[in-house]
Amino acid sequence: xxxxxxxxxxxxxxxxxxxxxxxxxxxxxxxxxxxxxxxxxxxxxxxxxxxxxxxxxxxxxx
Numbered sequence: 001x002x003x004x005x006x007x008x009x010x011x012x013x014x015x016x017x018x019x020x021x022x023x024x025x026x027x028x029x030x031x032x033x034x035x036x037x038x039x040x041x042x043x044x045x046x047x048x049x050x051x052x053x054x055x056x057x058x059x060x061x062x
Contacts, residue, residue, distance in 0.1 A: 013038040017038075018052045019056040023056070029049065
């Protein structure tokens with residue numbers, strides 16, 4: 001059983017959704033935000049979202 005943390009509680013966005021958005025070409029915070037709607041309500045998850053994007057970018061072949 002793998003862990004897929006809930007990153008954005010307001011919009012119910014999980015880490016895997018952010019990782020998938022990055023894999024599909026959303027490389028910036030704004031692009032991931034537009035793709036997943038994370039961090040569009042209260043904004044308290046921004047740091048976690050940014051860290052998740054940063055980690056996901058390590059696995060992308062440019």
